Amino acid sequence: MQLDDLPTPALLLDLGRLEGNIARMAARTQALGVRLRPHVKTHKCLEIAERQRAAGAVGITVSTVYEARTFAEHGFDDITWAFPLVPSRLPEAVQLSAHCRLGLVVDSPEAVAALRTSGRPLDAWLKVDCGYHRAGVDPADPASVGLARDLHDTPAIRFRGILSHSGHAYHGHTRHEIEAAANEERELMTTFAAKLRAADVPVPDVSVGSTPAMAVVRDLTGVTEVRSGNYVFYDYTQLALGSCGPGDCAVTVLATVVSGRRGASFSVIDAGALALSKDRGPEHLDRHTMGELVADYATGRLDPARRVVSVSQEHGVVNAPLAVGSRVRILPNHSCLTAAQFDTYQVVRDDEVVDCWKIWRGR
């Protein structure tokens, strides 16, 4: 099938770019001396995770129990559920841990207490706040050492190490600021690991990561693994942050111009919030967008004058009067949220649709 034959809206995945992104991150982590445990919440797709594993990934990272179960049932046997433990999900996690090596993440005494009730030995990571200020313990707080010690001392818990996410790298305005966030993460994490070891709490692993940080960081001494996810696709946010080039962006939404009021300066496409999501992209970089129109797909060049300026449930509004019936390709602001709105990837090489891969977007 050719691209022109696809009904819209469709989620296109460029196979060549995907393979390039996977190979480059594998090479980069190898050069930095760290293992890669990619976050599959970005793609929720078995075929992509299999390619990451073939390129050397040591396991995968997931954000929900549904994702953990899906990938475990399809042969992935080393999984970190990188989300603060949800007590009501513990029975499912315990059940899964009989079939795969499942790492859980905790950052509170309440969660450690819940783990103790599981009735089964479980792997656990301590989540550390490395400057993003969302989840995670404060590495400067003495109580954080106590919590790590509790994990290590509890017979029913296998303490795997410490884990962080440099989400604040997404807030950087310049390469310099993003690199500062990446360095802050490494510094805080390796210092905290040293503090734990000095207090006789062994720390097997130090796990970090975000795609922007991995794009710029030059030294990961003391870190053992990274968990980037978005790098398989990239998106407009990553492009604006400088994490990738325009020709690396592997996911676009194919849409049709379905309406254009006579004399109006805008037109309407069949890709709205349930195709693109309502993510506003890198707002701190000062460009209001709900999605960017690709002007030349071969180079990835965007059209500086045309973009999706608003979305409702199924409608998108483009700030230009395009011909009704014509088609556009949109680079989404946030490829993870965009992919989660679709059932399948239409896998393409140039203008040919070569495959169709399922997106496991259950809850």
Next chain:
Amino acid sequence: MQLDDLPTPALLLDLGRLEGNIARMAARTQALGVRLRPHVKTHKCLEIAERQRAAGAVGITVSTVYEARTFAEHGFDDITWAFPLVPSRLPEAVQLSAHCRLGLVVDSPEAVAALRTSGRPLDAWLKVDCGYHRAGVDPADPASVGLARDLHDTPAIRFRGILSHSGHAYHGHTRHEIEAAANEERELMTTFAAKLRAADVPVPDVSVGSTPAMAVVRDLTGVTEVRSGNYVFYDYTQLALGSCGPGDCAVTVLATVVSGRRGASFSVIDAGALALSKDRGPEHLDRHTMGELVADYATGRLDPARRVVSVSQEHGVVNAPLAVGSRVRILPNHSCLTAAQFDTYQVVRDDEVVDCWKIWRGR
């Protein structure tokens, strides 16, 4: 099962409130002398559409071919696809129209030309812009009369009438402004219908609607049907607009507090963008929110000091230090987008989970 036993995040649907909302809108449309063809994109759920039909709905409205096919396959035989015709979806629509009465919507010469190629008689509505300025022809443009005439004159097309959506009612600051939008819609549509009839183009039906407009409009003379959808659930946006009371909101997200940094002023819950969506709600009414915490479910009273202030993929951040392990119920900003992120409704009466209904969220 009791509410306390549900794993989180979960989408809760209050059966009593749902039934009340359906009954009240049925009574209201009857009192106004118009038929009701509810938009099922809000709920994507057979059990809810069946209740709307039992309460007198004459048919349903959908926004995608997937929705049309799903409901047609489950016994709904009068469906309007209220979205400007997507040419690449026409073959699917033609196929469906053999099994149900399917109304298509057009607003351009290009779409009318596409209809002529279908090889099968099709029902078509002309979409009219009633002040929202998204899709639809300009009723003041003489070319719009010509387009209606083309629809009427084409043997392969059954012209059903004119159709509008008062989406600009969502932009109102006061009841007065919302009522003005509703009146503008009725005025423009009935005037345009009269103009067409004077030009010897019969207009069988005049279809309008939005939930905020239907909450305030007092006169629908000349209108034959309305297509509101959101009223089955309502949400924080509708509450802020005055379309409903707090005790009418039928959908909430049940979430768990999973993390709270010691000494921090915030906490983290397991409901992020893939539970609540990234809809920012009624921003023009000046309250930054990604979701509102319900303080007292029985009355629907919100907590004025606590709300979800940011969401990433699976994390939500609440602007208060809540106890880790405690649970919250969140009133979403936009119930349509929230429901579209889940696979099922957990149907509840008070604290009891009485049923589980599938959400047909395919594309």
